[in-house]
């Protein structure tokens with residue numbers, strides 16, 4: 001039993017299992033399967049940071065590039081004490097499929113540092129970021145691998161990475177990272193892009209599943225960059241957000257939470273609990289609330305065979321990467337619960353990152369309206385392609401998205417051939 005539990009919570013094992021099942025359905029030749037199952041490059045770095053009190057502490061970080069056959073590697077950087085090499089590998093592989101499902105010319109990568117940034121002062125954090133950026137400088141670059149924010153990283157951290165990389169070269173290289181502040185080549189709309197994409201995909205999924213968004217009860221797990229914007233947009237478009245959670249706890253109001261007030265409180269106090277007109281509930285209970293739509297927007301491995309049987313939502317939209325294990329997926333399928341997979345649902349972030357990179361390379365910037373229109377277009381087009389595949393194959397959304405994405409990456413890999 002213990003082995004099963006460990007395997008279930010190993011995100012890379014989950015990612016490979018998801019790939020294998022698509023490869024099987026696509027009848028991919030053995031050689032292609034073998035190539036696509038493995039990350040292309042994995043860099044582990046151990047580096048010292050001087051604390052403000054003069055002591056030295058060692059940190060471990062990673063940068064993994066899963067596949068670069070469709071273009072430069074692309075993927076966020078996560079700062080968390082739970083970061084492992086297998087987690088970064090999984091996230092890098094998911095980035096490959098994500099870029100392919102929305103058909104933007106990137107491969108997949110991810111980075112991480114084992115650290116809780118809340119334990120560092122602002123100066124310590126800056127030193128850690130600049131040193132990590134220097135350690136991975138050999139593999140990142142505007143033509144090779146372009147980082148972006150993920151859990152516990154933000155535009156300021158991207159600015160330090162961009163500045164560090166630029167200092168090494170002696171001139172500004174804004175296209176080395178995305179999710180930067182607008183003042184140094186960031187894109188309008190990037191901060192909101194992932195949540196906006198989740199909203200667009202939720203709206204489209206509701207349309208094809210005949211779920212009215214007007215008054216639909218929603219629970220959102222995680223209230224960071226992605227969860228908070230998703231909750232705000234769903235609230236603005238008529239949904240009744242009844243449950244919200246963050247790492248400190250969950251809150252509930254069956255008549256609907258005042259989402260703008262929640263945003264305001266989190267800005268002030270850093271947490272959701274204690275919001276007026278809400279009751280505190282267990283974090284786990286949030287996932288089992290009687291809702292129409294459940295949006296996991298925190299971390300991977302949240303919906304497992306333990307809690308999946310108790311999930312009551314009709315639609316699950318994966319704003320987080322890898323929140324559902326394959327066992328939970330099978331239970332949802334059996335129960336008629338639709339799951340829109342991460343590689344489609346949260347692809348709005350990398351899509352606007354692509355716009356940011358293009359704008360940086362061209363030194364020509366678009367306004368927020370143009371960004372949001374182009375984002376809307378790509379998300380709807382991608383959703384429709386996945387939906388058409390789902391209809392054609394009589395399968396679920398995840399299988400359909402994987403069939404499209406893996407076929408695109410496989411084609412690029414095959415046509416390029418094997419060097420030498």
Ligand code: NAD
Pocket residue numbers: 149150151152153194221222223224225226227245246247248283297298299300319320321322346347349350
């Ligand atoms: P973030 O650091 O801004 O927010 C994470 C949120 O999750 C915080 O509110 C935190 O309190 C909460 N959280 C952590 N552990 C929790 C737990 N056990 N229960 C409930 N809440 C918990 O991170 P983010 O950028 O919003 O990323 C969230 C997810 O979305 C991750 O899976 C990330 O990989 C994915 N994602 C992010 C982006 C992006 O552009 N930032 C793009 C695509 C996917």
